Amino acid sequence: xxxxxxxxxxxxxxxxxxxxxxxxxxxxxxxxxxxxxxxxxxxxxxxxxxxxxxxxxxxxxxxxxxxxxxxxxxxxxxxxxxxxxxxxxxxxxxxxxxxxxxxxxxxxxxxxxxxxxxxxxxxxxxxxxxxxxxxxxxxxxxxxxxxxxxxxxxxxxxxxxxxxxxxxxxxxxxxxxxxxxxxxxxxxxxxxxxxxxxxxxxxxxxxxxxxxxxxxxxxxxxxxxxxxxxxxxxxxxxxxxxxxxxxxxxxxxxxxxxxxxxxxxxxxxxxxxxxxxxxxxxxxxxxxxxxxxxxxxxxxxxxxxxxxxxxxxxxxxxxxxxxxxxxxxxxxxxxxxxxxxxxxxxxx
Ligand code: NAP
Ligand code: ZN
Numbered sequence: 001x002x003x004x005x006x007x008x009x010x011x012x013x014x015x016x017x018x019x020x021x022x023x024x025x026x027x028x029x030x031x032x033x034x035x036x037x038x039x040x041x042x043x044x045x046x047x048x049x050x051x052x053x054x055x056x057x058x059x060x061x062x063x064x065x066x067x068x069x070x071x072x073x074x075x076x077x078x079x080x081x082x083x084x085x086x087x088x089x090x091x092x093x094x095x096x097x098x099x100x101x102x103x104x105x106x107x108x109x110x111x112x113x114x115x116x117x118x119x120x121x122x123x124x125x126x127x128x129x130x131x132x133x134x135x136x137x138x139x140x141x142x143x144x145x146x147x148x149x150x151x152x153x154x155x156x157x158x159x160x161x162x163x164x165x166x167x168x169x170x171x172x173x174x175x176x177x178x179x180x181x182x183x184x185x186x187x188x189x190x191x192x193x194x195x196x197x198x199x200x201x202x203x204x205x206x207x208x209x210x211x212x213x214x215x216x217x218x219x220x221x222x223x224x225x226x227x228x229x230x231x232x233x234x235x236x237x238x239x240x241x242x243x244x245x246x247x248x249x250x251x252x253x254x255x256x257x258x259x260x261x262x263x264x265x266x267x268x269x270x271x272x273x274x275x276x277x278x279x280x281x282x283x284x285x286x287x288x289x290x291x292x293x294x295x296x297x298x299x300x301x302x303x304x305x306x307x308x309x310x311x312x313x314x315x316x317x318x319x320x321x322x323x324x325x326x327x328x329x330x331x332x333x334x335x336x337x338x339x340x341x342x343x344x345x346x347x348x
Contacts (some may be wrong), residue, residue, distance in 0.1 A: 001025060002032065005348060006131025007322055008058040012050035016325050019058060021127060023135045028075035031138050033085050038129035039064030039157040039315070040341040041187060042248045043271065045329055047117045051273035056117055062129025063089040063115040064159040064342075066144065066152050076138050084144035084152070086305065088159035089295045091115050091126060091140045103299040130322070132348055142302050145309035154314035157187060157340040158305060160295065161315060165192035165244065166304040167296035168267045169199060172242050176200035181236075181243040181259055183227070185212045185219075186332070187315070188246035188269060190339035193220040194313050196244075204236070206256070209335055219316070219339075227255070238286060240264055250274040257282035257290065265289040315340045321347035 001022035008019035026032050044061035046052055065087040069079045079085060093100050093108035100108050113120050116128030128134075148155045165188050174180050180201040182192040189205070196203040197220025205221040207213075213224045225232050233255060240259045247270040257266050257278070264286060283290060296304065308314065316339045320328055328341040 002133065002135060004127070004131050004133050006060045006127065007325060008060045008127070008130075009048040010058050012048070012055065016048065016061075016130070019060060021058075021060070023127075023133060024124070026071055026073045026135055027137070028073040029137045029139070030073045030135050031069050031076055031079050031085065031141055032071040033065070033067040033087065033134050033136065033141070034070045035065055035067040035129055035131060035133055035345045037066050037153040037156045037319075037345060038062040038131075038343045039160065039187070039317075040325075040328055040332065040343065041157075041160050042332055043160070045332060046248075046271065046273065048329075052271070054117075056119075056125055059117050060127035060129075060131055061116055062131065062343075063087075064156045064161070065115070065129035065134060066156045066159070067134075067345075070133070072138075078138050078143065079141065084146070084148065086142040086144050086155065086159050087115060087129065087134060087136050087140065088142070088163065088301055089115055090298075091136050092120060095139075104297045106295045106297055130325075130343060132345060140298065142298075142305055144305060147309045148314075151314050153319050153342045153344065154317050155308075156342050157191070157315035157317065158308055159301070161187040161191045161340060162308065163296040163301045163304050164188055164269050164293070165246070166195050166307070167300055168244060168269065168293035169195050169242075170300070171293065172265055172267065174199050174201045174242055178202070178241045179239060180204070181206055181240045181256075182221070183243065183245045183256055184247040184270065185209065185216055185339065186246065186248065186335065186337055187340040190219050190316060192244050192246055196220065198311055198313060204240070215338065243267070244269060246270050248272060250276065252276070253290070254279050254282040257288055260286055260288045262286045263289075265291050268292040315342075317342045319344050323347065
């Protein structure tokens with residue numbers, strides 16, 4: 001086994017504390033990765049606190065991982081020792097179902113194996129990226145452009161916040177001539193602004209935070225609407241082709257469905273712990289669709305990383321040491337993240 005150290009939660013209320021554990025020895029198809037940086041996703045917080053009701057402890061969170069390959073199994077072909085590598089939300093899937101074959105492994109019919117808070121198909125609990133190393137099958141690792149070398153910390157959030165916004169914007173063909181709304185300026189939302197802008201759409205941010213307007217414009221928004229302002233919301237009614245909802249807490253979906261014009265789609269990527277209720281009148285008006293999207297497949301995640309390298313897109317981050325985890329979690333929950341916390345693993 002490979003010795004590992006990181007930070008783990010022991011229960012929904014324990015918080016995170018230092019934790020020593022073991023990773024599996026590298027199988028023939030595995031790479032061993034020394035983790036340099038790990039992003040903090042709001043999904044980590046939902047799961048550490050068991051807000052989705054399916055948490056397994058001890059839990060080492062983290063699924064926005066970048067680092068360097070330190071060893072490779074005998075059958076590995078895509079990586080060699082020293083290569084930069086990224087690991088996201090999945091570390092395995094069945095590989096043979098229709099969705100895996102279509103390279104949409106996030107919708108694997110058997111259920112993909114998450115990077116943490118999940119059991120591998122061998123029944124062993126797996127641990128995530130708030131740690132010094134990880135062992136992963138090369139099929140579930142991404143190559144990173146050498147262009148990322150000097151901004152690696154800001155690349156980590158692309159592995160979840162990046163792909164989770166890139167994938168639906170691509171799927172619903174967001175581009176020139178399309179009017180797009182991003183709801184919530186946090187980790188996902190700020191990547192949503194960057195991608196929608198890069199794809200050539202006209203982009204409006206809807207935010208509950210008045211203080212984020214200037215940042216939103218810098219990140220790619222053409223317009224900013226404060227969603228608490230009823231008159232401002234009313235003025236935006238039936239104007240948008242596509243709305244991407246990146247909100248982490250319960251909120252009224254009917255308000256945002258109302259933004260859609262004929263045949264528009266509201267896509268949920270945010271995963272609040274409470275269910276929402278939809279008034280049928282909100283969808284029958286303008287033949288609106290309510291949809292959802294989960295991360296992205298391995299092929300599309302690689303495509304997104306390559307797009308970011310080519311277009312010089314990374315996340316806007318605050319780099320922290322492991323001693324600041326508690327404070328970072330509190331700030332994310334308050335909506336006070338600018339716009340992703342990333343942990344420097346040298347501080348472990
Ligand atoms: P985050 O950084 O905390 O951002 C969430 C943003 O939502 C906040 O910054 C805030 O933006 C807004 N917000 C918070 N409370 C709100 C409320 N009560 N009403 C309206 N807006 C509110 O979180 P994140 O890491 O981007 O993740 C967002 C959500 O996506 C989480 O639920 C996460 O679990 C989920 N997620 C889903 C996937 C997927 O595959 N579908 C992948 C990753 C994450 P403003 O201040 O601008 O209002
Ligand atoms: Zn995530």
